[in-house]
Amino acid sequence: MDVINVLLLLLELTVYFAVMAGLFRLRHRLGIGIFFCALGTMHFLETYLAAILYVPFAEGTAISPGSTVLFAGKLVLLLLVYIREDASTVRQPIYGLLIGNFLTVALVFLARHHLVAPATGQLPDFSFMNDMGWLMVWGTVLLFVDSILIILLYERLGRIMRQSVGLRIALCAMAILTFDQIGFYSALWALLDAPINVLIGGWLAKMVTACIYGVLAWAYLRYLERPPLVAPRQKRISDIFDILTYREKYEDLLKRVGRDELTGVFDRSRLPGEGKDSLNCVPEAGRPFSVLIVDIDEFKAINDDFGHACGDLVLKEMAATMQGVLRKDDVLVRYGGDEFVICCNDLDRWEATSLGDRLMRRVAALKLPPLGRPVTISTGHATSPDDGRTFEELFAAADRSLYRAKRRRHGESSRLRAEGDLAQDRGTQADGAQDPEGIGSELV
Structure with a gap:
């Protein structure tokens, strides 16, 4: 093979990877759309060169820069996108x-x-345009399959060579490019009557470029790419790419499943009877078990007067405060809205009452500048076996206890407001007695 051709192929490979990796590196500043647009533009050039340009390779074979350099590089770049x-x-x-x-x-x-x-x-050469169009479609179908396979293979190899990222990328590229070379050559043979040396030469060249791209990808990840950020919440599994890559995200997903997005505590799906992944909140014979229900007083008024952002802040701070009071094995669940459920093993009735009092004091001590006033809560609790022997029975009893506590608190608030209004009326009347003309002017 001519030395000039070798140097040109290496130069093309280096320039292509350097520019595309640079655009990918700048995705957080410029947006990843620029990288995708450049990748799409190179796809047309890749197919065009694969159809018309071949250079001599070893032992009388021939290779195309479009397939050897551009397609192989694109596959590795897509794997980089998946990795990062x-x-x-x-x-x-x-x-x-x-x-x-x-x-x-x-x-x-x-x-x-x-x-x-x-x-x-x-005159336009429509026959060539037809061949190009079908090659582009076939190449993209192969790319779709190749992308799925290379991700699957990358994950599978990760079980045995987790630390050897560059080698994993190179081996994945070599395996998938072998499959792709056979598939793409079948189209070249059918449409353009390409000779067999194109298949052999293209495969040999792709094996070499796969190794080079593996080294370049490793160097990029090792020296140029920024450390990974905290992974965003995954969207629901909607298509084959999400399904195939679900296992790699599985551990992170397990940490978040059943968690309330706002407060970070468990959501109601983890309570017994609410979902298949419920927590072990079931009373055991011979051991006390208590269920507490906590509700924020006049939470709607907080949202109405100070806005929902302030209401969210109250919920987050309240959840964090309660977690600081609870024991390690106690379970805190956001049941819905401003209502929380606490499940406590080995907590008798007296201890449950004491826990409710501590929660009310700690929440009332919160300093939330947007409010300018304390946040108060009401609690209801129930303990086995006196109030029930199942979680459902204890939850219903705790809910009734909460209702009674809310009524008592509402009655106390109404009494205090009435006393305040009465004192204000008396003060107004006293002022009016000293200045009867003032009363007369109000009546008129």
Whole structure:
């Protein structure tokens, strides 16, 4: 093989990876759309070169820079997107290329029905456009399959070579590019009658470039890429990419499942009878078990007077405060709205009452500048076996206890307001007695 051709291929590979990796590195500043647009543009050049440009390789074989350099590099770059971002991000260019190439074929089919005016002295070569269009579609279908397979293989190899990222990438690329070379050559043979040396030479060259790209990808991840940020909440599993990559996110998902998004405590799906992943909140024979229900007093008024952002702050601070009071094995659940449920093993009736009092004092001591006044709570509790022998019975009893506590608190608040209004009325009357003309002017 000519030395100049080797140097040119290495230069093309280096320039391509350097520019594309640079755009990917700047995605947090410029947006990842620039990287995807450049990747899509290179897809057309890759298919064009794979159809028309071949250079001599070892033992009389021939290779194309489009397939050897651009396609292999694109596959590794997509794997980088998966490694550094997630499945919902890497599927965007895959679907975009697939849909765009189908659109290309459809528009070429329509364009060939135009009545052409040969103003430039040339007529369009629709046969070549047809071949290019079908090659682009077939290449993108292969890319879709290749992307799924390389992600699966990358995860599988991670079980035995977790620390050898560069080697994993290189081995994945070599395996998938072997599959792709066979698939893409079948299209070249069917459409362009490509000789067998294209298959052999292309495969050998792709094995070499896979190793080079593996080293470059490792160097990029090791020296240029920023440390990973905290992973965002995963969207629901909606398509094959999410399904196939679910296992890698499984441990992180387990940490969040059943958690309330606002407060971080368990949500009601973890209570017995609410879901299949319920917590062990079941009374055991011979051991006291208490259920407490906590409710914020006049929470609606907080939202109405100070806004929902302030209400959210109250919920978060209250949940954190209660967690600071509870024991390690106690379970705190946000049941809904401003209502929380606490499940406590080995907590008798007297201790449950004491815990409720401590919670009320600690929450009332919260300093929340937006409010400018204390937050008060009401609690109800029930303990086995006196109030029930199942969680459902204890929850119902605690709910009744909370209702009674709310009524007592509401009655006390009404009495205090009435006494305050009466004192104010007496004060007004006293002022009026000293200044009867004032009363007369109000009546008029």
